[in-house]
Amino acid sequence: MIPGTSSHYEILGVSPDATDEDISRAYHLALETYSESSLAVYSLYDDDELLTLRNKIEEAYRVLSSHQERSTYDSQYEGVSQDESPLNAVTAIEKLQPEVARETGELTPLGVEDELPFNGAGLRRARLERGITLNRISEVTRIGLTHLENLEEDNHEALPASVYVRGFVAGYARCIGIPQERVITDYMAAIRKSQLDPIKRKRSKQ
Amino acid sequence: MKERRRYPRGPRTIALAGGKGGVGKTFISANLAVAIAEAGFRVIAIDTDLEGANLHTWLGVRESSNTLADFVSGREDSLESLLVGTDFENLRLIPATQGHLTHAQPGSERRQKLLKAVQNLDCDLVILDCGAGTHASNVDYFSVSDVAILIIRPEPTSVENAYNFLRSAIFRKMELAMLKPEVQACVREAMDQRNDLGVRTPANLHPLVRSIDPQEARRFNKVLRDFSPQIIINEVLTAEDVRLGFSISEVCKRFFGVDADYLGYISNDEKIRQALRKGAPIVASMPEADASIYLNRVARKLLKQIEWR
Incomplete structure (x- = not known):
């Protein structure tokens, strides 16, 4: 099981x-x-x-x-x-999500090992390789399309509090069939890094 | 002569709601109140439906000058003074008035005061007939009662509103049970059914709560486990309608993670209307009617549960 x-x-x-x-x-x-x-x-x-x-x-x-x-x-x-x-x-959502990955007929991770780190660009690459649209993810997970776009664009300032982002990333990962825990670790690390980046911080303050 | 008080902790409360108007909440409230009073329990029925009050009519009581609206507006601070007698031994009523547009639903503070006053009423059981809609007061009465009953008619609109109401009640219970302000805020956000956080059910909300505080997440599970609303299907015509209750109970478990017990069903009986015209609850005026038999069955099942709780 x-x-x-x-x-x-x-x-x-x-x-x-x-x-x-x-x-x-x-x-x-x-x-x-x-x-x-x-x-x-x-x-x-x-x-x-x-x-x-x-x-x-x-x-x-x-x-x-x-x-x-x-x-x-x-x-x-x-x-x-x-x-x-x-x-x-x-819940229907939890049960359905792996099915979306299966819809594409491709469940084997395509070089997921090499895709580190899973920042926004990494997520998008993994998604596109599986032929899944953002709209479809939004439909299945009921996460707003804007949130998903902000995830992929690493537009961290526009994302809600980190507890929600963890949930978004987890839902996204389950939906396209990539390892959830690792994706969360990577993505949250990327956010922390960007918050420490003085140039980005300055920009977000403006 | 004062009767022995069965529950030293104060009366037990039963709330009947359904989210939708016209599903039979008031009809069932009135008849259960009579059936339970006839079984020897001292019952007070309260009409909390300030916009469409007619519990008094179902009980054959004329409109009263003092009503729950007086308590809600703050003109009256005691519920006792609002009590009116009925034709039935052991059964009293706190009516609401019909048609006063100024009588809005109580605000949060008044609502708490009402619930506290209910606990101090001298009786065994209080039956709260909730109005239609997911107004905070209906949801609150439902969430804090000892027994919460959802009345559903076998039609899509009623099922939809009942689920909507149940969802609100679960999230409200969570909001009240959670201690950390961050978690409460998270629950409040998820309460909006159109939230774009991907939260449709308590099961989706749980991981969010867990990531904020694992202890709160355990409390979350306990609240969900301890909440067991009951289902009554009203106006049943076919065997399929009867089975709907089992299906809804199954869906409540799978979708909401809540154990909802199928308390019973009531047939669509022409005699109900006849009884209403006579101004007497059907369980008393036509005890041999189909609907009366089902109502009495529900009342017995309820009493058995309450005594064991």
């Missing part, structure tokens, strides 16, 4: 000791809940997000409804610590 993703049990909203009936009931409820015409998701999820969710639900059910596949899956699942996000809520 990849850290930060949800287990098949979490996807179906059942506990790891769920019976076959529990799994079947949860699956049918989930199918109805996330169907295209469902009233329950009105105003929360768009069609793409629903499709992604349904695919995950189908996959979870395929594995958990077969005794053999389930026991193989359980042996991998054992001992994996739960991630710390609130109640393991599976």
Whole structure:
């Protein structure tokens, strides 16, 4: 299991000791809940997000409804610590983001190792290599386009407080499928550096 | 003769909201109040809907000269003097008046005063009928009550407004629970649904809070874990409408990270209108009607929960 993703049990909203009936009931409820015409998701999820969710639900059910596949899956699942996000809520955004990288048919990092440091220009290069538009990132992460442009242009003075910037960079990285932690470290270091740069500081004061 | 007080800590509060007008909040508030009072609990129903007050009508009480608007405007400092009796034993009402445009929603200070006064009322249970919309007062009553019930009709507009309301309530709870001003500011910013920070849900907000202060992030998780709003689907016609409650509960967990329990549903019953015309709550005037059976079922379930809390 990849850290930060949800287990098949979490996807179906059942506990790891769920019976076959529990799994079947949860699956049918989930199918109805996330169907295209469902009233329950009105105003929360768009069609793409629903499709992604349904695919995950189908996959979870395929594995958990077969005794053999389930026991193989359980042996991998054992001992994996739960991630710390609130109640393991599976948010559409978190689940969808790697899909954007996959849309391009290219998930292998293209020389990410050589792309250091990930400042604005580095981010843009990584994005363009994956054929993903800024608009698409904004759509998926709901981060404003202006913020994303300022990120790429290293227009640090125009960005909000650093806690938000960390979130932006993390969302950006997840969305295009590059290593999040390293990107955050690089980008935040670049901001600190620019704040120390006397010429830039003087300019931002004007 | 004064009855034994069941809850020495003050009355338990139940708030009913829905974000949208016309979904049946007041109808359900009135009938639950009667059903619970008939079960022997001393109940006070409060109409907090200062713009569209009609809880008194559902309870068959005539408009009163003293209303909650007097407390809100500061003309009256005690809630006790606003209490009016009803035809039902154990049930009293604090009405609001209809149609006074000057009676705006209470400001934050008055709201706190009201909530404090509610805690001092001499009864077992207080039912707060909240108005439509996500005004801060509706959100506050909902967020601080012991039991928070969302009333939803099986239609897109009602579902949309209910989610919107729930989102506001969760973020408001967070704002109140967080201690650091920086974190509070961050929550306030995220409360704007059109924020461009990429925050749609509490799950998106959590990492932001964690990066400011890990201890606040743990508190954040606790608040989310402890918040368990309840769902009632009103005017149910089909089996699909009944199942909607389960689906909404599932979506609340997945999207908002909140355990919302499906408390029950109430059928779309022609007799409800007949009862209203008679000026008597349906659970009392037509106890054998479908809607009464469902309302009583919800009341029993609620009481069971409250006694165990």
